[in-house]
Amino acid sequence: MLNENQLQLPEPGSAEQALSQNLQELIIKEINETGPITLARYMELALYAPSLGYYRNGSQKFGEQGDFVTAPELSPLFSYCVARQCQQILTCLLQGNILEFGAGSGIMARTILQSLAKTESLPQHYYILELSAELRHRQRQEFENQAPELLSHVIWLDQLPQNFRGVILANEVIDAMPVHRFGSYQGLKEYYVTHKNNQLAWQLGALNSQELKEQLAGLATEFQEGYSSEINLFLPGWINSLDALLSEGVILLMDYGYTRNEYYHSDRSDGTLICHYRHRAHSDLFRWPGLQDITSFVDFTAVAEAAVSGSLEVLGYIHQAGFLINCGITDFMSGQEEPMVRLKLSRQIQRLTLPGEMGEAFKVMALSKNMELPLLGFGAMNQIERL
Numbered sequence: 001m002l003n004e005n006q007l008q009l010p011e012p013g014s015a016e017q018a019l020s021q022n023l024q025e026l027i028i029k030e031i032n033e034t035g036p037i038t039l040a041r042y043m044e045l046a047l048y049a050p051s052l053g054y055y056r057n058g059s060q061k062f063g064e065q066g067d068f069v070t071a072p073e074l075s076p077l078f079s080y081c082v083a084r085q086c087q088q089i090l091t092c093l094l095q096g097n098i099l100e101f102g103a104g105s106g107i108m109a110r111t112i113l114q115s116l117a118k119t120e121s122l123p124q125h126y127y128i129l130e131l132s133a134e135l136r137h138r139q140r141q142e143f144e145n146q147a148p149e150l151l152s153h154v155i156w157l158d159q160l161p162q163n164f165r166g167v168i169l170a171n172e173v174i175d176a177m178p179v180h181r182f183g184s185y186q187g188l189k190e191y192y193v194t195h196k197n198n199q200l201a202w203q204l205g206a207l208n209s210q211e212l213k214e215q216l217a218g219l220a221t222e223f224q225e226g227y228s229s230e231i232n233l234f235l236p237g238w239i240n241s242l243d244a245l246l247s248e249g250v251i252l253l254m255d256y257g258y259t260r261n262e263y264y265h266s267d268r269s270d271g272t273l274i275c276h277y278r279h280r281a282h283s284d285l286f287r288w289p290g291l292q293d294i295t296s297f298v299d300f301t302a303v304a305e306a307a308v309s310g311s312l313e314v315l316g317y318i319h320q321a322g323f324l325i326n327c328g329i330t331d332f333m334s335g336q337e338e339p340m341v342r343l344k345l346s347r348q349i350q351r352l353t354l355p356g357e358m359g360e361a362f363k364v365m366a367l368s369k370n371m372e373l374p375l376l377g378f379g380a381m382n383q384i385e386r387l
Contacts, residue, residue, distance in 0.1 A: 009287070010278055016059070016291055023052040023290040028195050036192035036203050039285075040233065043178035046289040048131065054290055055176075058134040068276040068293065070172055071254075071320070071358060072108035075348035079111035081327035082252070085377045086112060086167045087121040089250050092373050096166030096249060099127040099157075101173045106139030108171060113150045122153060123166060129157045160245045168242060168251040174303070175255050175295040177238070179230040180212055181271065184223035188216055191228070193286075200286035209233075221264050229264060229271040230296045239306035243369065250315070250375070251367040257298030259386050272297035300365055304387045307367045315366040316378030317387055321359030323377040324352055 012020065027045050031037055047054045071078040090096045103109050109126055116122050130136045136156055143151040181191040185204060190212065194203040207213050215231055223229075242251055257263070263272070275282050277292040285294055304314045318326075329349055336342050353359040366375055 009280055009282065012288060012291055017288070019052060019057060020288045020290045023049060024200065026052065027193075027200065027289065028198065031193070031195055036194040036205065038209075039181040039191055039193060039230075040178035042193040042200075042285070043294055046285075046294060047176065047178070049290070052290050054293055055132050055135070057290055059291065068279065070104060070108075071352060071362070072111065072171065073105060074351055074358075075345075076107075076111050077329050077332055077345070077348055078324065078352055079108045080115050080332060081324045081329050081377070082108070082169070082254075083112040083115035084327045085252065085323075085375065086123075086169075087116060087119060088376045089167050089371075089373065090116075090121055090123055092371070093165060093249065096123055097125045097127060097164065098123045098166055099129065099161065099164060099168045101129050101168070101170040102135075102176070103128045103130055103139050104135065104171075106135075106142035108169075109139065109154065110142050110147050110150070113153060114147055117150065126154050127157050127161060128154060129160065160241060162245060163247045164245045165248045167249055168246065169254075170252070171254040173255070174232070174235065174238075174253065174298045175257070176293070177232055177234050179232045179273075179296045180209075181228065181230050181273070182207070182212070182216060183228040184225055186225070188223070200289070219260070219264060223264075224266055224269070227266070227269045229268070230273060232296070232299065232302065235299075235302055236306040236309070239303060239312070239367075240310055242367075243307070243310040243312050246312075246369045248370040249368070250371060250373070251312070252377075253298075253303065253365045253367070254320070255298045255363065256361045257300050257363055260299055260301035263297065263299045263301075298363075300363060301387050303365060303367075312367045312369055314384060314387070315368045315373075315375055316382050317363065317365045317384045318378055318382050319360045320362035320364060321353035321355070322381035322383075323364040324349075326377045326379050326381070329353070 026049060027042065045053060048056055050056055086098060100109055109128060113126055128139060143154060183189050183191060183204065188207055189204045190207050192203045192205050194201055211233055215233060273283060273285065273296050275285060275292045275294050300317060307314055333342060333345055336345060351357045364377060366378060
C-alpha cells in the first residue's frame with residue numbers, strides 16, 4: 001500500500017514512462033520464462049539492464065535536476081577532507097594511485113585532484129571504474145569544463161587493475177548492490193518478485209539458495225514473527241576482489257549503514273530498502289522501474305568480517321561527522337571574511353555533520369593492507385569496537 005508521501009510523487013514524462021514500461025516488460029518476460037525472481041535479480045535488472053536500467057539509461061541522477069544529492073555535490077568541503085586523507089596515505093607510500101568505484105558525476109574526483117594539486121601531492125594516476133558509458137561521458141566533461149589540466153591524470157578502466165598501490169575510494173557504492181530480502185513467517189522465507197495482472201508484486205517462498213541459508217544462519221539472530229530485512233550476498237566477493245587487487249594501501253568506504261546489531265534490531269522490522277525519485281524517498285520498489293534508485297543500508301559488520309577473512313585489516317569505523325571533523329572540515333572557514341561566504345560554508349558543514357542531516361547516518365570505514373598508519377580521519381571518535 002502506498003503511503004501519503006508516495007502518492008505525492010511527481011509523474012514522469014511520456015518518454016520516461018515508455019522507458020519504464022519497456023523495462024517492466026523485460027522483467028515480466030523473464031519472470032514468465034523462469035518463474036518468480038529474487039529481489040537481487042530484480043535490482044540487477046532495474047538498476048543495470050543495458051540501456052534501460054537506472055544506471056544505464058542516461059537519465060539525470062545527481063544534483064538538483066536528478067533524484068538525490070551526494071555529499072561531494074552538496075559541498076566541495078567533503079572532497080577536500082577526503083583529499084587530506086588521501087594525501088596522508090599517498091605521502092606514506094611515497095608514490096601511489098587512487099582508484100574510485102562509481103565516480104557519479106565526477107565532482108569528487110575532480111575536487112580531490114584539484115586539492116592534491118595545490119599541495120603537490122598528486123597521485124600517479126586517478127583511476128575510475130565506471131559501468132555506465134553515459135556517466136563516463138559526464139565525468140570526462142566535468143574535467144574538460146572545470147579542470148582540463150588534470151584530465152591527463154584520469155584513466156577510465158573496464159576491469160579491476162592488479163598490484164594496486166594507493167587509495168581505493170567507494171562513496172555510496174555498496175548501498176546500490178543488489179540484495180536478497182527475507183522474512184520470518186513460521187520460519188525464514190525469501191521474498192520473490194512476480195507479477196499479477198501485468199503488475200509487479202511480492203511473493204513469499206522457500207529459501208532456495210544454499211548460500212542464502214548459510215549467510216542467514218551466520219547472522220546468529222532469532223527474528224520475531226513478521227520481521228523482514230535484507231542481506232547482501234555480493235558483498236563478501238566484492239571485498240575479496242579488493243583484497244586481491246590491493247598490494248599496499250587503504251580502502252575508504254563511505255556509505256549509510258549500521259553495525260549488525262543495529263541493522264537487524266527488532267525495532268527495524270521492515271528492513272532498510274529505500275527508493276529515491278526526484279529528491280523524494282519512498283518504499284515502492286515497483287513504481288517506475290528504471291526511473292528511480294533502489295538502495296539498502298550497509299551492514300558494516302559484514303564488511304569487516306569479509307575484510308578480515310582475507311588479508312585486510314580494519315583500521316577504522318566512524319560516522320561521517322567524526323571523519324570530516326578529524327580531517328579539519330572547519331579549517332576551510334578560516335580566512336573567509338565575506339559574511340555570505342561564511343554563512344554558505346557554515347550551512348554546508350551543518351548538512352554534512354549534524355546528526356539530523358548526514359552526520360550520523362553515513363559512516364566511513366578504512367581497510368588496509370600491508371600498511372600501518374594512524375589515519376587522520378579516524379584519530380578521534382573511532383567506533384571500531386562497535387563492529
